[in-house]
Amino acid sequence: MRLYGVVGWKNAGKTGLMERLVAEITRRGITVSTIKHAHHSFDVDHPGKDSHRHRVAGAREVLLASRNRWALMHELSVEDEPPLAELLGKLAPVDLVLIEGYKRDGHPKVEAHRAETGNPLIADDTIKAIASDTLTEADRPVFHLDDTASIADFILAEVGL
Numbered sequence: 001m002r003l004y005g006v007v008g009w010k011n012a013g014k015t016g017l018m019e020r021l022v023a024e025i026t027r028r029g030i031t032v033s034t035i036k037h038a039h040h041s042f043d044v045d046h047p048g049k050d051s052h053r054h055r056v057a058g059a060r061e062v063l064l065a066s067r068n069r070w071a072l073m074h075e076l077s078v079e080d081e082p083p084l085a086e087l088l089g090k091l092a093p094v095d096l097v098l099i100e101g102y103k104r105d106g107h108p109k110v111e112a113h114r115a116e117t118g119n120p121l122i123a124d125d126t127i128k129a130i131a132s133d134t135l136t137e138a139d140r141p142v143f144h145l146d147d148t149a150s151i152a153d154f155i156l157a158e159v160g161l
Contacts, residue, residue, distance in 0.1 A: 001088065002096050002159035007103035007127070008112035009119040013145050017112050017131060018100045020148040021155070028152075030161055031094040035087055037101030045073065095161055108158060110143075110151060129154055 006021070008014045018034065025032050045052040051064045055075060062073045076082075084105050091097060099107065103122060111127045113119075115134040123130070129141040131151055136142060143151050 001091070001093060002161065003088070003099060003107045004096065004155045004159055005099040005102060005105070005107050005109035005126075006112060007101065007109045007122060008114075009117055009122075011117050012112040012114050012119070013131070013133070014100050014112045017110075017145065017148070017151070018098060021098060021152055024148050024152045025096065025098075025156065028156075030096060030156070033091050033094045033097050035084070035091075035097060035099045035102075037099075039101075044071065096156075096159060110155065112145060114145070128158060 006014050006018050015036075018036075022032050022034060045055060045062075051062045051073070054062045055073065060075055060077075064071050064073070084099070084102050084107075088097065099105075099109075103109070106126060108128045109126050110129045110131050111122050113121060113130055113132040113135060115132070121127075121130065121135075121138070123138070123140075127140065129143060129151070130138050131143045131145045131147075133145045141154060143154065
C-alpha cells in the first residue's frame with residue numbers, strides 16, 4: 001500500500017485537509033483509507049449500548065456489524081500502543097492510505113501550518129511539502145492550505161498514482 005501523511009501542530013488544519021484530500025482523491029477514482037493518531041483516550045462506543053456493555057464486562061475485542069459497516073474495537077489494557085506498521089496490516093488493500101498524525105514515523109508527509117497558532121514548522125526530512133495559510137517560501141514545495149487539488153496532485157505524483 002502507498003502511504004502519505006498529514007502532520008502539524010494542534011489547530012494547524014490537519015483534519016480539514018485530510019477530509020478534503022479524501023474527498024478529492026476518491027472523486028478521482030482512487031481508493032483511500034485513513035489512519036488517525038490520537039494522543040488522548042477516545043471512545044467510539046456509547047454507555048448503555050450493547051457493545052459498550054460487552055467492553056465494560058471485560059471483552060478483549062468487540063466486533064459490531066450491520067449491513068452498512070462493521071467496526072472492531074480492541075482493548076489494549078496493559079499492552080503498548082501498536083506501531084503504525086502493525087495497524088497498517090489490519091487494513092484491507094487500497095490504493096492509498098492517508099495518515100493523520102504519526103509525525104515521528106518515517107513515511108512521507110505534508111505539513112499543515114497556520115500562522116495564527118504561532119508554532120514553528122516541523123519541517124524534518126520526512127516533510128516533503130508544506131500546506132500553509134501564509135507561508136510562501138520554504139526549502140520544499142509550499143501550497144496554500146486550501147488548495148486541495150494541488151496538494152492531492154503532489155501526493156499522487158509522489159506515490160506514483
